[in-house]
Amino acid sequence: MKISLNWLKNYIDISLPADELVKGLTGLGIEVESVEDQLNKLKNFVIGRVIEKKKHPNADKLSVCKVDAGTGELLNIVCGAPNVDSGQTVCVALPGAIIPNGNFEIKKSKLRGEVSEGMICSAKELELGDDHSGIMVLDTELVPGTPFSEYLGYNDVILEIGITPNRGDLLSHIGIARELGALTGSKVKEPAVKNDFSNVSLDEKIKVNIENPKGCLRYCGTLIEGIKVKESPNWLKKYLVAAGLRPINNIVDVTNYVMYECGQPLHAFDYDAIEDKKIIIRSAAGDTDFITLDNKTRKLREDILLICDGKKPVALAGIMGGLNSEINNETVNVFIESAYFDPVLTRLSSKFLGLQSDSSYRFERGVDIERTLWASKRAAELIAELGEGNIVQGIVDVYPNRLKAPEVEMRISHLNRISGIQYNKDEVSALLERIDINCVNSENGSMKFRIPYARKEDLQREIDLVEEVIRLDGYDKIGIPDYDTLYFDLRDFSGADYDKLREIRKYIVGRGFKEVISNTLVEESFQQKFNDNYISLLNPSSDKMNVLRSELYTGMFEVIRMNFENSNNSLKLFETGNSFKYDEKGNIAENKSILLVMAGEYDYKVFSQKQRNFTILDMASEAEAIIAKFSVENIKKI
Template identity: 40%
Template sequence: MIVTTNWLREFVDFDGDAADLAHRLTMAGLEVESVDHIGQDLDSVIVARLITVDRHPDADRLTVCRVDTGSEELQIVCGATNHRAGDLVALAQVGSVLPGNFKIKKSKIRGQVSMGMLCSEKELGLSEEASGIMILPEGLEPGRPVFEALGLKDTRLEIGLTPNRPDCLSVIGVAREVAALYGRKLKFPSVSVVEQGPDIGGETSVTIEEPEHCPRYMARLIRGAKIGPSPQWLVRRLESVGLRSVNNVVDITNLVMLELGQPMHAFDFNLLRGGRIVVRRAEEGSRFTTLDGQERLLKGTDLVICDGEGPVALAGIMGGENSEIREETTDILLESAYFRPTTVRRTSKRLGIHTESSHRFERGTDIEMVPVALDRAAALVVELAGGIVCRGSIDAYPRPFVPARIDLSSERCRDVLGIDLDTEAIRGHLESIGVATGPAAADGVIACTVPSFRPDLEREIDLVEEVARLAGYDRIPVTMPETRILASRPNPLQNFVRGLRDQMVASGFSEVINYSFISPAAFDQVGLAADDSRRDAIAILNPLTEEQSVMRTTLVPSLLQTVTGNLAYRSLDLRLFELRPVFLRGEGEEHAEPCRLTAVMTGRRSPLGWASDQNAVDFYDLKGVVERVLSAAGVENAVWLADGEEPYLHPGKSARIVVDGELLGTAGEVHPVVQEKYGLEQVVYLFELDVEVLRKHAREGVSFRELSRFPDLFRDTAILVDEEISASRVLEVVKTAIPRFAEDIVLFDLYCGKGVPEGKKSLAFRVRYRSKEGTLTDEEINRVHDKIVRRLEKDLGAQIR
């Protein structure tokens, strides 16, 4: 928003200079981004009268002028043609520096001496365009600085406004802030409309078909106006804030918009078919040509202003070519309305049109300013363009505005700001910006009525902020926040889960985090039976997509989908895990969220490199990872049973993991059918552990035993057993027979083939013996080891190889 200090002073008397004003506005939240002094350092540009104007003897397009500066006569060579003897002009004397760092020097042009330059409005920074030199009004004294003589010395302030302050997109809005900051009264422009024409109700009408998008629409009709150029004061006022003059009527609508913040539009009434206005939605696919000459394709969501047959303006954005003000226009329909910000913003953004009007409507204008702006514009049109105003105005206002009420506690205001403000001071600050306040109640609560021009004030804390900026942020003391520092210790479950995560990372796995929502179709992909309880998933009330419509009851589908995605990007060697809760339905509203550890392995056993193991991972790599996890948790009595029943695991290459008769989890190769459904072209191994069961059987704390200082001895034994006897069964029998000084037992070989009878398999195991009390003899070890062999022969029918 651009304002000038001279314009502001028409609404409020303040005694500060431009620097002080800029500082106060910035400290109050209206950041002044730049300050430009109009006419500063241009006192050397003076009023001069043309004595003679002669053609240049050696140039057809130049003139040689004699000018009177009030103290001397000078010769000036000029290239313009719009001047004649007797005119008052703006003379830049030798030594002047014009905007753009253009220096005026004594010069000789085509043999004629020129002692300065006759200036145009553009060269003085007063206009963006100029067709000749600036002709000054009569009555000015030659020799006086031009800016001083014309009253053009001014200061332009550019204010960077945040979107929540649409009230300051007008001179009166900024003036209201200035009045509050300087403790002065705000002066409104006097409006007096002389109505002499026929009653407007018999001339035209306004119909609002979309009151939700256009809550208020007003109109006045002026007949017999004359379109022409605007007076210089109006042209300069608009140009001082960056707007170009068009004609007297259009300039008036722009002036009122800048002055009061209410965008307006003027229609040529004789071009309105049917002589009436209808506010409605556009017809889908219709076309409309706006004032900029562009044809716009409209949608059914666009709000348009129509006459009796079709659109004549895009509501709140831009008028149409078919009703614009022209030189021959005599009858004018003035529009002043309020449009919903979202309605204007949607159409403006879609069409890529951003105007001064849409900029204000998009942020929210003042619905109560509509009649004030309309009367102000009508009075100015009569003053500058003539004509007769029809009696009355049309005010289509189906649902009048009801101001919001907010209660502000003066005690809370003081607590939030940390400064001692009495209740009357708080009321004074709010009253200064137009917030009406009632007397404070006994408890210090102030009933506040929010004005229509402040749509950003919605809560009590908004009013507190207003008090803060008006009282002065510099009054708020600098204090360190008071708080208590609480030591946060993770609970035992969090520590346990963290340990599992560290163990998986240490084993070379990367953690993934998938959505807790999955598709019901995922249960079919992993082959869950129709009566599987995991199919009874908890549905989401408002799912974004069908692919995320239920809470997951297992981590397997999401993890396999992650594997699919990685393989698609040629990431072939994967070790991934997810340690997250699943969601199981319970009775009533009591649902369970048990934690699961699920991991997958696929690809090569070692990364590609010199002397690395390029074989693919197998079930035993997966089993080793599980055993490391169980060992780290202190679970030593886990049993692997080769009777896995999970539908997504290969029935012959999977196992259940049981601890003390309780199911801990499953592990194995992913079922070929499931791999095909997921598009997996290489074998994937997977295990899933119930974290709560694992923690239940985990050993608390750390245990250790003293190392023996005596030497150890080994005994290796190979036996033949039936193929259906598992290695774990063999080790279980061995463990029941070994003595207390047997430190370790390892199965190190499995062989089936030549030399082994059909239906049999060879298993080799090694027992490590060491005593803490002394060195063991061969005789002692042989006696114990023979006992182990006999137990195997008796319990399993084993044969020594």
């Protein structure tokens, strides 16, 4: 997640330098992976003026230009853009510049026999837009040689923040501002929605029906008419580029802006493409495929949640919109969707489709269900302003099963015992109120706190609140004891079965075997070579590890292969572990086993005899020795 400091300052007063900010966020348990100064990113990009353009003598589609880039001498630059012409003001990448789109360095070189001392850039090459049909012609009076960052107004510092799966509330600038407010004591300033929208229903314009209320808990929307789809203003494009996004048009850019502002994903529909003026949220059921915005056909599963109009699907709920209702240059009326989709269902659907978007990334981690309506109104106001449209008075807000704000109790004595610090109730309340966690009841040494919806996936137990108090107060305040105490349950490492297994392992090691631990997960196509009684995973992390091993040896083959490939040609290995299969009643059975492996060259060399390989007789003798040593009964020979 990229956070722009300039963008962040819209919501909180920040006076700390970037390095102090990084230190503070790290102290709060938020990892800052990198810090990027935009001035350095656009180093060696300058304003240039094309003085002369001539046809390339050896290439029909290339031009040779003389460009004033403020270096003292005119630069010779070979350009392939059809729209380049003398008199234009352009962006020039000097030798040493790193092109953002492609991450390659510009060097002085020859193109078809002509020296080229730089590059005249297009918007796409600079990640400032989609247009790559020609170079970007600038409308500016800035003199040649002026840093291009000055033309763009780029003076931002970008923080790349690593977000853990439990902290979906940090996937926005307001979310990070809230954390910084806890650090500095500053108040977060959220943008106000100025239009009252009359808060009446939009039923006359569009009807919404949630057929799957478990998949979609809340669905909100607003409508803007008479808009003009055009390029976004520079301030909006700057913020999006800083966040790592590519500006598209004023409508789509606003939905992305609001998502990165508050963490609520939005989707803009062409209202006139919505048939029967109905929105139906349902499972895919009979639908087998769907074409998404990226013009790819997606095969559907019946439990995938769809957004449909009166006749057809128009979006994959929480993941991506459809090509049949996208915003285009002819769009004049826009319906803004803002919803809460179930995190688990979104995750399963995204994994099945092999499609992750900024929206699904947030829905999977849980968004703030109380933010949905605000986000829709906020986007409507910005679209009306930037698209010169009119907001239709009224809202869509379908919320069939209203959630109750979660509450969690915490004992002060438990907090003090875990932290080693003596807190009182007032101190605890003051710390948690910084991040909008308020005490609703306090009695008998216990406090009950109301958890914001944005944190309901993260703060569910007493120990979670304990961690929050310690985190906000500062981990560095936890004292270091004079001695360490290690607690463990001896019952986990004792008992007749454990003692017997330890004795067997010790004996096998004494006979020259090395113990290995192989993966319990194996590839299905490999497992099928041995038997078909195996257990498949519903949601495997890899197609190479998608079933549980039915026998220990299925995992051991990979160990043997890797050793042989690395010239370790004499192996005596053993493993103790569990294997899994279905029993006669169809229940999952977990079996403990010991596996011996002897492979390759015999491990005892006699110089007077020719080197030989292990044989089945060697294995039989080892097995018989173990059987005799431990008086194993009920032996089945195969």
